Every structure is written in structure tokens, then in C-alpha cells.
Amino acid sequence: MSTGVPEGYDPHAFWPFAVTVDLAVFTVRDAALHVLLVERGQDPFRGRWALPGGFVLPRESADEAARRELAEETGLGPDAVGAFHLEQLRTYTDPDRDPRMRVVSVAYAALLPDLPEPRGGGDAASARWWGAGSAGPLAFDHDRILADARDRIGAKLEYTCLATEFCPAEFTLGELQQVYETVWGVELDRPNFRRKVLNAPGFVQPVEGPPRRTGGRGKPAALYRAGGATALHPPLLRPPPTEPSLSRPEGRTP
Amino acid sequence: MSTGVPEGYDPHAFWPFAVTVDLAVFTVRDAALHVLLVERGQDPFRGRWALPGGFVLPRESADEAARRELAEETGLGPDAVGAFHLEQLRTYTDPDRDPRMRVVSVAYAALLPDLPEPRGGGDAASARWWGAGSAGPLAFDHDRILADARDRIGAKLEYTCLATEFCPAEFTLGELQQVYETVWGVELDRPNFRRKVLNAPGFVQPVEGPPRRTGGRGKPAALYRAGGATALHPPLLRPPPTEPSLSRPEGRTP
């Protein structure tokens, strides 16, 4: 703060940036990653789908604005929304990202379990879940924000216990594995996944009582809760993306 | 963008947020992590030290503003500055973080090799390097920004090849190890570090010719350049912080 600092104190003497928050709200449903989108009712990008978001109010932080928007868009009470994972992603500041004026957007990623009532009762009547892969071209630079959000979530599953945020309060290891497979787009070996999760201290803790979950075919599974840990050490690395070029050590015959 | 959206197009009808960038510029010097600070010449926090930074201009992105500030504060040409690693950290938006007005700050972390001429020729005459641990209470919320930046850099050393950004174009494995030990504040086993780095594809590549570096005592070391890789897979995990007691693996939220 040493250069180009305006000396006055009148806010209107400064460049009037508008500051918004944009939310990439994810959930795992039907073995697919879904993201909450809203349809724009006005120009620019009228009729296009966009990430939910809104302006940061004069007396709130961006974190508070994001939490408020999350409550409005999901239609859930602020108390319920307070339990969801919400983290700042990064800030998008291209001068031309909004054709109307100079808007910088602080992007957030939110992780929700698959809720019974997904569509919100807020003012966003046209909000709905979209498969994260099938979301068409979004308004503004929201395609990039969404891609960055997916990258971040996928990376954080490796070295944090974040996956439980996609699950209900009690869940099976199969459901937890489904989260990893859905976000990463890979298949994991079930016994190995089980061994890794159960050996990680504080990742999950077993639920006492009748250890069964019915509903599908097959043997009932034991239920678990999220443990107290947030970091996963050593990490649960996703299989490296099979590089097409390098070392193919074929040809050595024993 | 569905709530609280002003309908007009007059910029002065919006809340006039000021947007700044703040830079945590790191280097490794004398086996200690150093950060570039500037002394404030005006209120608030007159006489206190602060991270260098400045306002985002009307027609530039925050990335461009950060790169421009980095050139100004280091006194290096924009061409030299363009090679340094500079990445966005996160954005700080507490309504009261600046007592004068509403300022949101996009924080960046920059990684520099130990330069022969550290102090810049810009308008920040009072810029100097501080040991990252001995930096006193800084202005604004810069203590928190600095702490977040250190956490982020330390974490990224684990799973990226970022450490080479602290080194000159040609360096020894001992110097690279020094970077890790300094940032993490731990001691690493030299043969094991060597084995890990040399086996990681694309991390470093040997320099042809006379493989020596003199200066200190001991056997001359071979020189290496940074390889093309940016990710480190599998990661180079820092030793876990010897948990003193119960099962509460502490978590960071980068």
C-alpha cells in the first residue's frame, strides 16, 4: 500500500469497484457430481445459466456474503447452512469480465450432502442442479470458475478429510468411496479404499448399534460418522493420469 | 448474481469498494526465510511495517497489478520480474480491515532467488528484507496474510516443484535442500533427499560441463537446473509434526 494511494477519504474519490461473491455449490447425486446453477433473467447473458452469487454488502465480509447467498439459493435456514463446508477459492478480476462495469468476484466452493429438497425457496426460482459435466457455456467467466472449483475439490480430497462433507451425518464406506470415484472420475479398489480410510486416524468413526443400512441388494454395510480430523496424512493419492508419452518399459523378456 | 443487484449502470450508484493487492515476497537468504516489507509513511499505522502493495488500477487485473507492484518494490525491470513465481493467495475482505474505508485486498505470494541487490529503486525507499519469523506486528491484517502465505508455500513444497523458484538458474542439491529445510523449519536427511529429488521425473536436470561449485569447504557439488515438471508425484511429504498427545490431527485450510 505504497503506490497510487489516494490521499483523500471520500469513498467516491476512489475507483468504484463492485465486489461480488460467486458460489460453486457441489453435491454428489446418482453417482455424478452436480452443481447448483441459476438462470439469468436479465442482460447481460439473459437466459444463460450462471453460478449463484451476489453483491457483497457494505458491512459484511465476503465470507458472510457467501454464507448468506448459500442460504438464499438453497432455501435452507441460516442454521442449517452454517454446517456446510464453504471455502474461498480465488478472486477473478479481469477488467472485462462483466461488460457493465468493473466487478471483481470472490469465488467460493460449497460442499453439500444430497439434500431431499434441493431447490431453494429464495428469490432464485430458476435454480436447479446440473451435472457438473453437462453444464453448458455459463455466463461471464463462470465456466472457468467452475473448472477451477472442480480442480480444487478434487485436489483437496487427496490430502484432507473433505469427502465426508458430501455425505449425510451417517454413511457407509461405500458411499464415501462413491464420493471419491465421482469427483475424481476413476474407479477405486474397494478393499484398498476401506483399509486406507479405516487406518487414517480421525477420518471416520464407527457408529454404535445396529450396523446396517438397507435399501439396496447385498450385505448391509456398517455406518460411520465423520471423525474429528481434517487433514489426511499421508494423503490418499488419486491414480496418476496415465501419461501417454513417457516410459513404456515393454520389451524386456524375462 | 441474483440478490441485491443494483439495477442501474452508473458506477457511483454501487458501493465504492477499493481493491488492492498485497504481496508476500519471499526469498531464502542465510538459511532463513525472508520477506520484503515496507515502512508506512502515513497514517494509519504510520511507522509500522507492512506488506508491499497498492491499488488495482481501473484497467488492469489483480494479477497485472501484483506484477507491477513487484517490479516497483524490487526495483527490477518488468522483464526480470516476469520470470518470478507469483500466485494468488486469497482475498481479505473484513469490513474493518482498513479504518479509512472499505478495502478488499487480493493477496499474492511471490518467490524470488536471493538477489544481489535486494532493495528496490522504486518509490518504496524504505523497503527491506526481514526474517520471516522476526517480523514484528505488521500494519492492517498483514500478520495474518503473512502467516497464510507461509502456510501455503510450505504446503506447496510438498506436492510441487516450487522450491526451485527460490534458487538461481543453476544450483546444487544442497541449496535446494536448504530451501526445504528453511521453509519447513526441519532438518532433512541428505542422501534421502537426494534420492527423492533425482528420482522425481522433471524436477531437476543435471548441468553439463564442469560439475563443480566452489566457495565453501568440502567436495564440490554438481549443478542442476529446474526441470520442466511443476507437480511432484508422489509428493515429498514433510515429517509430520510429532503430535504430542491425543488424536487431533490438526488441520489447515489453505
Next chain:
DNA sequence: CCCTTTATAGTCAGAGTGACTATAAAGAAG
């Protein structure tokens, strides 16, 4: 009753790592 499906338990080889020892090549000390 068999077959399919899912959950759980276990085995085994190989990669990776931490701890450690040994040797080589320089300058400093005597």
C-alpha cells in the same frame, strides 16, 4: 435354491521411505 450383489477379511509382491554406513573430494589446521 441358486445366483447376483455388496460388504468385509486377508494375502502377497513391489515401490517408497527413514535411518544409517561408507567413500570421495575439497579446504583448513598442524
Next chain:
DNA sequence: CTTCTTTATAGTCACTCTGACTATAAAGGG
């Protein structure tokens, strides 16, 4: 010049973790 210290490099060994795989248990559907 010899010896010591310092740093670089090479290698060993045991242990852990992981990927791939096999086996058994417990449900529902034909």
C-alpha cells in the same frame, strides 16, 4: 605434507504403504 573437518555422493536394510488379487459373509431376486 599430513591430518582433520566439511560437504557430496553411493549404497544398504528394514519397515510401511500401496496396488492387485482371492476368499468369505450376508443380503435380495429369479
